[in-house]
Amino acid sequence: MEGASTGTATASVTDRLVAANASYAAEFTDPGMGAAPVLRVAVVACMDARLDLHKALGLQLGDCHTIRNAGGVVTDDTIRSLAISQRALGTRSVVLIHHTNCGMQTITEDFRTELEREVGQRPTWAVEAFTDIDQDVRQSMARVRTSPFLAHTDDVRGFVFDVHTGLLREITSK
DSSP states (O other): OOTTGOOOOOOHHHHHHHHHHHHHHHHHOOOOSSSOOOOOOEEEOOTTTOOOHHHHHHHHHEEEEEEGGGOOOOHHHHHHHHHHIIIIIIIOOOEEETTTOGGGGGTTTHHHHHHHHSSOOOOOOOOOSSSSHHHHHHHHHHHHHHHHSSSOEEEEOOOOOOTTTEEEEEOOOO
């Protein structure tokens, strides 16, 4: 148990999150809607804790589907989520958001080798690291636009969020 060595019990991070949820739930009101987002948009972004997507984009609960992963890259799993979002729940727009100072710009595919050495099994997934953030946004836009599983790819736009200013910079396809 955490804190056992000092003789005092301290709450784990998960315990604090569960307690915070109890406070949230006490004031929660069911928005009374289904799983389809009000704005019919899906946002794909990095999991970085510095990105508060709802605040940064002026969104409310229920406005969008949010798909987050390391780097905000469009992977097969991202395509799976977007396909469900579009085909089953009616989204039409896709917004892709990478950000400055992303850790995925410093990691390499050697990460997979390190994991293999540590656990004895090589991951089947690619790290999806990148050095050129603008190019990676373009690659992610291309993956969305060319996926045969996505029905609505006309409104796909990509951005880089500046973690110092909070501003979005749009990336255009070349």
